[in-house]
Amino acid sequence: MDISHHTVLVSGGASGIGSALAARFHKAGNKVIICGRRADMLRDMQSKHPGIDAYECDLSEPDTRVAFVDKIVREHPALDVLINNAGIQQRIDLTNNPAWEVMHREMAINLEAHIHMCTLLIPQLRKQEKPAILNVTSGLAFVPLAGVPVYCATKAAMHSFTQSLRHQLRETPIHVVEVIPPAVDTDLGGSGLHTFGVPLDEFADAAFAALRNEDHREVTYQFSSESSRASREQLDAIFERMNAPRR
Template sequence: MKLTENTIFITGGTSGIGRALAEAFHQLGNKVIIGGRRKNLLDEVTTANPGMESIEFDVSDLASIEAAAATIIAKYPSLNVLVNNAGIMPFDDAAGKIDDVVSRKILDTNLLGPIRLSSALVEHLKSQPRATIIHNTSVLAYVPLAVTAVYSASKAGLHSYAMSQRFMLRDTSVRVQEIAPPWVDTDLVKKSGDPRAMPLDAFIKETMAKLAGDDEEVIVDVIKPMRANPGPGEHALVNGFNEALIADPIPM
């Protein structure tokens, strides 16, 4: 994608990867609008980045999405980039009883949220000379983390949806790119300085550089072997990955 002269809406833009992406695009002179549920955090980010704007909405709620989309189209008619970044990552136990309320919230936020928001904005995006939809999935879309089974499934679902959406938009002005982060040291899990987690600034630097190209999937080099996972050796890789994390657990 072209990294400048855009009007960009980023969901989950108040912390972690979402905020870092918003600030990186903002520093390049783009018009950036962040979306999130908590007005105090939205105000904190926009105050720290003069010229950035925000919309308060809940990506897990269809009515809120539709209202936000209508506001965005009316207020920012030049919108040409949507970054579906918002996500939640509760831990669970697929060997026991799964909390239905929590699972529904994960799927509403991580999977249905991007689908619904893309649907609400796609006709507007198709009217632009050039437009991009960016889905933030996860390396766990390729190699599930067993202790976040529902989260991993939600990201695998979004990866699948992105591929279908990309194909269906192939003859339009809209391109679909996917970011699939590794474990990045943010508060999505627990910001801890764990050496296994990629520093946020390093992740953003590499990701922004790769977004400037035409790659359909924008993945940092460290996860390329895991992206190559599907195939006859998939089960052994997934089992080995999870056994290593059982031996040295992720901070919770």
């Protein structure tokens, strides 16, 4: 995709992968808008990158999403790129009667919010010349890590949804890209839980470079290149390897 002169909304753009992509879009000459729940993180991002606009909001609430989209479309009529990046990851023991509210919290932001943001913003994006929707899924969309079962299910569902979205939008100018990270060293799921992942800047540089390629429908890196293209037999072997009991 053409990587400059856009107005880009990045959900969860004040930390981790969202902030790394937001910073790169900002540096490349795009108007960048970020949102998230933590005001201090949003302010910090704005002070590091003057010119970025930030909105404090909880996208897991449907009414909040409707009001938020209404507001940013009014305040940023040139908005033409939506990056659905916000997410959480929870360890859940399915054998121990986990609370529905806890599991639904994960579905509400990782899945419901992104599907709703797409449909709310398609009318706005259709009016633009070179619009795009980028959905951030995961290498775990293709093979689950069983300790984070709802997370993996939401990512598999977002992979499926992104394919249908791309198909339904094929006659429109809206380009649909799935960004499929491997494990990346961010605070996802809690501080220090992803230190085994790829360094954030390494992944963000590779992903941003790949986005410049007009033909890219899926942006993958290392493990996610492997999992997203694996055969059923290879996926079974990856599943066994990833979920083997620790000694």
